[in-house]
Amino acid sequence: MTQSSAPGKIILFGEHAVVYGRPALAVPVVQVHADVDVSDAARAGVWIDAPGVDLHAELNTLPSDHPIASVINNLFFLSHVSPFPNLGIEITSTIPVASGLGSGAAVTVALTRALSSHLNYAMTDEEINAFTYEIEKLHHGTPSGIDNTVVTHARPVYFVKGQPIETFKVAEPFTMVIADTGIPAPTKESVGAVRKLWEADKVQWEKVFDEVEEISFAARRVIEEGWIKMLGALMDENHTLLQQMTVSSPELDHLVEAARNAGALGAKLSGGGRGGNMIALVEPETAERVSVVLKDAGAQNTIIAQIS
Numbered sequence: 095m096t097q098s099s100a101p102g103k104i105i106l107f108g109e110h111a112v113v114y115g116r117p118a119l120a121v122p123v124v125q126v127h128a129d130v131d132v133s134d135a136a137r138a139g140v141w142i143d144a145p146g147v148d149l150h151a152e153l154n155t156l157p158s159d160h161p162i163a164s165v166i167n168n169l170f171f172l173s174h175v176s177p178f179p180n181l182g183i184e185i186t187s188t189i190p191v192a193s194g195l196g197s198g199a200a201v202t203v204a205l206t207r208a209l210s211s212h213l214n215y216a217m218t219d220e221e222i223n224a225f226t227y228e229i230e231k232l233h234h235g236t237p238s239g240i241d242n243t244v245v246t247h248a249r250p251v252y253f254v255k256g257q258p259i260e261t262f263k264v265a266e267p268f269t270m271v272i273a274d275t276g277i278p279a280p281t282k283e284s285v286g287a288v289r290k291l292w293e294a295d296k297v298q299w300e301k302v303f304d305e306v307e308e309i310s311f312a313a314r315r316v317i318e319e320g321w322i323k324m325l326g327a328l329m330d331e332n333h334t335l336l337q338q339m340t341v342s343s344p345e346l347d348h349l350v351e352a353a354r355n356a357g358a359l360g361a362k363l364s365g366g367g368r369g370g371n372m373i374a375l376v377e378p379e380t381a382e383r384v385s386v387v388l389k390d391a392g393a394q395n396t397i398i399a400q401i402s
């Protein structure tokens with residue numbers, strides 16, 4: 095049996111603007127993860143079991159553009175395996191789906207690592223990252239590549255589309271409460287909505303993206319210096335700009351407000367928006383309280399994450 099695991103992720107700053115070449119900061123969230131076991135099977139075929147998404151199927155019965163089928167078929171092709179092996183593939187994940195925590199990328203990375211290793215087909219992290227990016231395109235259309243990069247490398251990433259990976263250091267660990275609105279929100283749609291705005295008035299939206307860029311520059315410095323208290327105000331500013339991009343929602347705004355009122359140092363939506371998750375920066379001793387307040391305010395689920 096060959097096993098692999100990949101973490102979830104949150105975008106701290108810069109979502110959407112990153113699609114237009116501005117930097118974004120993302121960090122792994124190890125409290126949630128996708129796990130894959132690949133084993134040789136006695137029966138013929140490649141049997142996939144992913145109870146979280148109610149998938150129990152033989153590979154050939156899946157549409158060829160299915161993200162999981164594409165990973166497996168492409169890896170068979172790349173590794174020149176012949177004949178196709180009989181396998182059992184078990185996929186589990188504690189990462190909520192379609193909520194901005196990188197569940198798709200994490201499943202692909204864990205599956206790619208486990209299967210390539212089971213097939214004795216060595217892949218570097220860079221190859222896994224590039225491969226996962228191709229698969230991400232099936233989920234998101236035109237993703238910037240931030241999810242696959244942070245999930246593959248499992249380190250804080252300062253991401254600029256098309257540039258070599260740049261990690262950054264977290265001088266002082268800090269605590270985030272992540273709260274899920276419970277509203278699934280396909281990233282493709284919110285990215286498409288921002289694109290429409292941008293196409294209608296490029297000058298205006300380029301200025302907004304420049305403002306986000308300033309926030310991301312400042313946030314990186316603040317995190318690298320360990321001036322964590324200054325991060326909250328930057329999150330609040332970034333949230334306001336995301337509201338202008340129309341990617342917040344009443345539910346996200348409500349949770350952001352509730353977190354701030356409960357003593358969070360700052361809060362914003364994280365990821366594609368319109369649903370999915372928000373994040374709140376908290377002092378470690380107020381994390382539990384903010385988490386309870388967020389649940390009372392309608393969050394379906396909360397995660398307290400140490401970012402280091």
Ligand code: PMV
Nearest residue numbers: 109110194237238281365366
């Ligand atoms: O919803 P998520 O966490 O997959 O993040 C999407 C981030 C965007 O900037 C909105 C899109 C992208 O591809 O970077």
